Amino acid sequence: MDTHDKPAGERPDDTMPNLDLGETERLVARTPLGEHTVMGGECGDCSARMAPSRPVCPNCGGTNIHPAALDSLGTLYSFSVVHVSATREVPYTIGYVDLPKNVRVLAAIDGDPAELRCDQVVRLVPDTGDGWRFAPASVEEKDMR
Amino acid sequence: MDTHDKPAGERPDDTMPNLDLGETERLVARTPLGEHTVMGGECGDCSARMAPSRPVCPNCGGTNIHPAALDSLGTLYSFSVVHVSATREVPYTIGYVDLPKNVRVLAAIDGDPAELRCDQVVRLVPDTGDGWRFAPASVEEKDMR
Amino acid sequence: MSAYILSGAMIPMGKHTNASYAGLAVPPVRRAIRESGLSRADIGAVYCGHAFGGMLTGQRIVKDLGIGGVPVVNIDNACSGGASAVQAACQAVEAGIVDVALVIGVDKLTQFGGGTLPLVTEDWEVRQGMVMPALYAMRARRYLHERDATPADLAAVAVKARRHGMTNPFAQIRKAATVEEVLASRVICDPLTLFQCCPTGDGAAALVVVSEGRFRRLGKSGLRVRASVLHSGTATTGFRDMLRPEITYHSAAEAYEVAEVDPKDLDLVELHDAFTIAELVYYEALGLCKPGHSAALLRSGATSQGGRTVVNPSGGLLAKGHPVGCSGVAQVVEAFWHLTDQAGARQIPNARLALTHVTGGGISGLDHGACTVHIFERAS
């Protein structure tokens, strides 16, 4: 019997919780050329991109989201060196990185904070742990953009 | 200048917080005859009694509350042996004890739980730590009531 | 003008350790919106009940669905959090403040890793060792002392709950037990045993509440909200009759008056059976029987599936589960399914009137901190 033949009060399969904690998400992917890229999601219905991926598209409300390798080069929108934290060692630097096709990610930012600037080009650092790390891109990389 | 001549926006003294945590309250008193009694409060306006004492009378809303030595003999309204706790060693027994003049206190109850009964007479155990302890009263004490 | 329940959904209650609050609540919210026939853009306000979700629980849920820009109010009222959110939504809809409201009830108790729920250590009785099962255990002890009842009567509540839960695929516990098994399970707070206490789990439920005008235009079936009552407890420093919880008496009396409904006319009741003793005491407080007759009412079968007024057809908090802030909303979803003939194997035939009741929170000097009673009628 198809589950949809059952009345609502007997269809738990329709509303199983999204198991969005626990497993470490796969945050970095490799392109066929071996380049590391941010791993996120893309909505099959409205083409909205997001990182990390999620079960429902905040743009259109759909669930037709597939994994998508995004980009490794982005722009540093803003950043701060954090000197107080109840949970981790300080100082550390975080910033918002804008990737092409309208994706913003919060990431750890490597490099001398005194040398960082808003709007500079940053590149994904491959060996991420449980988050993303970006660092200022080289001159050639900036030209690529 | 009397503080009440000041406008409301300059009178913080009127609304200082009640410092009701921190200090261990004095929970047991001694009568002139050397007997231990429950220490509580009595409202000077409506005569309501309470244990422990508190800054405002829940009966009439007044603040005219003075310390009052209540009683040492009471009736065990109900009780339970607690076998699960995230914070203390189990098992332990707690119960509601009704004191004369309409005061109910939650207290640790000593003695073999199998021998405890609702409505039995219980007596304050003098050596309390940070709460009250009661135990079944002797036959003579029951007669006194 | 009444408010109407247009749709409802919940997740199966249980230990969903790897789901966040949004992970728990997003699926039933999506389904409730889908089944309402409305869209995300129609939602005018969100009321989210919870006890342990932390900051901005409702926003964390609805932003994942792209719902934003509208008022989102997070309400915590201990076990009544979810039902208080229902009440706030009904009030806003009845007053014409909002036309379509989304209600969420959610909690994740597995975050605490077992044991009794964390109570507020500022409370004097909590510092003296009070835990929720002990409060109910003292009620149970007094009940056995005053009434013509035995521990087997208490256990019979759990037996019924589990029997009902067996037919509910959303229930956390779907395994039957005998009176003997209930009494033989390990002691939690004497005289209450493990099977007499609701299990620890996670849950989420959602409702779409709409105005009468909207309901009429849509022409769907649903529930008319006949009464939606919330009260807090009244404090005393003295004697309190634990078998007459004034907060539930007070709330129920007001609900029956507002709804102009007699308890006799109820087809089903989802009441707050967090512990077995609670169901018996609340039979009396809700007027399902006269004071003193609760054990007899249970024994008569009138509150079991097939009886005159089925109490907790879902399995109740004892079998369906009790993720604190979720429960008040999940009760309404269960009522919704029965009153719209969607309850399947456990359907109460021709159910027309339902009452839901949830109360809770251990604070010294009070029966409970909050109590909520709703009465619903089948509408189309």
Next chain:
Amino acid sequence: MSAYILSGAMIPMGKHTNASYAGLAVPPVRRAIRESGLSRADIGAVYCGHAFGGMLTGQRIVKDLGIGGVPVVNIDNACSGGASAVQAACQAVEAGIVDVALVIGVDKLTQFGGGTLPLVTEDWEVRQGMVMPALYAMRARRYLHERDATPADLAAVAVKARRHGMTNPFAQIRKAATVEEVLASRVICDPLTLFQCCPTGDGAAALVVVSEGRFRRLGKSGLRVRASVLHSGTATTGFRDMLRPEITYHSAAEAYEVAEVDPKDLDLVELHDAFTIAELVYYEALGLCKPGHSAALLRSGATSQGGRTVVNPSGGLLAKGHPVGCSGVAQVVEAFWHLTDQAGARQIPNARLALTHVTGGGISGLDHGACTVHIFERAS
């Protein structure tokens, strides 16, 4: 029919380690009721805003005053918790659901023993290291990047806040500082320094809100609620202009429209200056100046005591303090004192119109989780 603020009170903000939530809130609740001329028995409902009070915060407070049996709703909306409680009370009074409502805002941050506030670890950005000062620090960095402004402009916000706070005996910080001292204080989140961040403390505030009919019969002076707006943020997975917080733009625009008030007509504003940068950004979002002109507005003195629209005469969150759930209610109390000529040395002469604004909660994808804007008018 409008709602009216009949009375208000608060405790001096600070570190009150030995006070419970009830210990903090009972004194201002008593005073607000006393000054309203009404009695405990007149209170028809209680709305308690908080962020970290735990279960049944409102009940734990009012039961100590013997208030019970009425609906008590506990609302948490991060920094907007208190203001959300004000909004719920105003709605209920305006809709005729209740005639007299008590509003409480309370929080005790000293319970955490210092450091940044605990955020919800389910949130992706929090797991990546986000803390509230870092969010504002990124705003500040972007502000310095895009605008014709320097760190000294940021510091000038703190200088003004402290100067205002010196005249407010309810303020946690009553000590002046120069721009140099602000910039020399230790770095919290670069470019924000300690003096640019609100202090950690405890607080409580209370209001009595009544219907127009009740207000007229009593014949006292008070505040007419011209607008009471609550919104949640709208999520995006992409670009967001951190200098144009859509949630505050949206809420303010609606408040001005509802109140039919022009920002130019405001005599005072209590806005959410949890960090210096916030005040500058919110000048623009609240329409006190055109986008891009906030630093110039501050430099002009128009928002300082004696200026055209005094912003944060209380000292604001930076000097008065910011016990999260308390702040939205304490802002209204400050407005109440000015609009009823009870503000003493810091009185804004002939103040007639006031706006209060509070927003907050760090969730990825949102400006903030909740934002509340109120507009009040002197009434008698």
